[in-house]
Amino acid sequence: MSALLKRRFFEQIKIMFGREPSKPKEISPAAQEIHFYKKGNRDLIAEKRHARAHAQPKNTWRNRRWITLICANLLFSLSFGLDIQILEGALTASRFVGFHLIDLNSALQVMLAHKHIINNLLIGTGTVLVLWVLLGGRTFCSWVCPYHFVAEWAEKIHLFLARKKLVTDQTMDRRLRTVFWAIFALLALATGYTVYESISPTGILSRALIYGPGLALLWVLALLVFEVFFSRRAWCRYACPIGLTYGVVGIISPVRIVYKLDGCFHEGDCRKVCLVPHVLDTVIKGRAIETEVPIGPDCTRCGLCVDACPTGSLSFEVKGLSKLA
Ligand code: SF4
Ligand code: SF4
Structure with missing residues (x-):
């Protein structure tokens, strides 16, 4: 785990107890590159429209x-x-x-x-x-x-x-x-x-x-x-x-939701369905500190965000094993 993610891990525990999430002070170079690429990228906007037009509602x-x-x-x-x-x-x-x-x-x-x-x-x-x-x-x-x-x-x-x-x-x-x-x-x-x-x-x-x-x-x-x-x-x-x-109890759990920055359009469909949207602060444009960010322990692992995301940027994972279907 990178030093940035370690810091975020402790931050997420405070957020669970009631602190409001804030803008990150530091972002890894790899994540910065993706944030920069997304800014005003016309291809991405076309891709976003296409993905939304073809997204099928899922309740898996x-x-x-x-x-x-x-x-x-x-x-x-x-x-x-x-x-x-x-x-x-x-x-x-x-x-x-x-x-x-x-x-x-x-x-x-x-x-x-x-x-x-x-x-x-x-x-x-x-x-x-x-x-x-x-x-x-x-x-x-x-x-x-x-x-x-x-x-x-x-x-x-x-x-x-x-x-x-x-x-x-x-x-x-x-x-x-x-x-x-x-x-x-x-x-x-x-x-x-x-x-x-x-x-x-x-x-x-x-x-x-x-x-x-x-x-x-x-x-x-x-x-x-x-x-x-x-x-x-x-x-x-x-x-x-x-x-x-x-x-x-879930702080050290291996079952978690993981967010991948590169495919995300930052439209917030996941946050709209989430019981605890503060755990999804990382999906807000410009906030992800790494290209892959695990979601914090207040997440109920309900999977509504996984179903709602039109680009598959959120998924269930078992730490050290693999992505769950
Ligand atoms: S789902 Fe049940 S246990 Fe969890 S916070 Fe709501 S009432 Fe409490
Ligand atoms: S799994 Fe459920 S509680 Fe966790 S981030 Fe997704 S929608 Fe929110």
């Missing part, structure tokens, strides 16, 4: 992700409903063919509430930690979390209403998520209760899918209404501590 990664998410959550429901004991419990704590799996954020909340390290939780937490380090941290969000799925639909309604100029997206300070993370941790410590678990839409939806609906679903509905009419994807962007915890 979205479909793969939705199928995975639905199957994972269905497996919980079926295991309970049919008593087949493949995946018992709910997303917060479960057992997969005998292996204990404990959600990292839930385990942290429980230990803070009890004020000591609970050995029984460590094995299940360790398994989950290894799993999500390997798979990409926030991959949990877009590939497993049931709230992500319903929030994607609420987002579609929000965007439809925004196009009709009936709503506008009220953006908030992204540092709020870090503040909420600390508040929920302190609340667990101070009250002895896992306060966050009672309002976590992830847990509420997971339990509702397995054990049947309850009144807590009204809270999830209220969040979705807020996101449709007031602020796009507000919960995941500005509040959810699970997202931040898994973001930290």
Whole structure:
């Protein structure tokens, strides 16, 4: 990894905690050459028009992700409903063919509430930690979390209403998520209760899918209404501590999205579909510091940008292995 990319790696961690991305101070000679070539290049403009005219809408990664998410959550429901004991419990704590799996954020909340390290939780937490380090941290969000799925639909309604100029997206300070993370941790410590678990839409939806609906679903509905009419994807962007915890887990993950500068037209289709557009600051004209730039740990590896890019400039990669189809 070049010195520039190493610096960017640490910068991306700060960005995950809420810092806003800024223009790079230094760009490698190879990337500078491409930026220079693109400036006012007529051939490139013609190429861009051609690519856009022939671009086919793709939902490849979205479909793969939705199928995975639905199957994972269905497996919980079926295991309970049919008593087949493949995946018992709910997303917060479960057992997969005998292996204990404990959600990292839930385990942290429980230990803070009890004020000591609970050995029984460590094995299940360790398994989950290894799993999500390997798979990409926030991959949990877009590939497993049931709230992500319903929030994607609420987002579609929000965007439809925004196009009709009936709503506008009220953006908030992204540092709020870090503040909420600390508040929920302190609340667990101070009250002895896992306060966050009672309002976590992830847990509420997971339990509702397995054990049947309850009144807590009204809270999830209220969040979705807020996101449709007031602020796009507000919960995941500005509040959810699970997202931040898994973001930290994904810092060293080998599964990532990689951006290639040379084919990019800088039209920002990827940023329009992204839940966390701050991780895609590198696609803005003149910002890429290298010819290939890995996307930061706050990325949920949802693949929407890969589907949206008309030139294939964004792709999934497993570090040290190869590009995923
Ligand atoms: S940020 Fe939270 S609610 Fe949103 S997808 Fe991730 S875990 Fe689910
Ligand atoms: S960068 Fe791409 S893969 Fe990552 S969250 Fe944004 S749209 Fe999804």
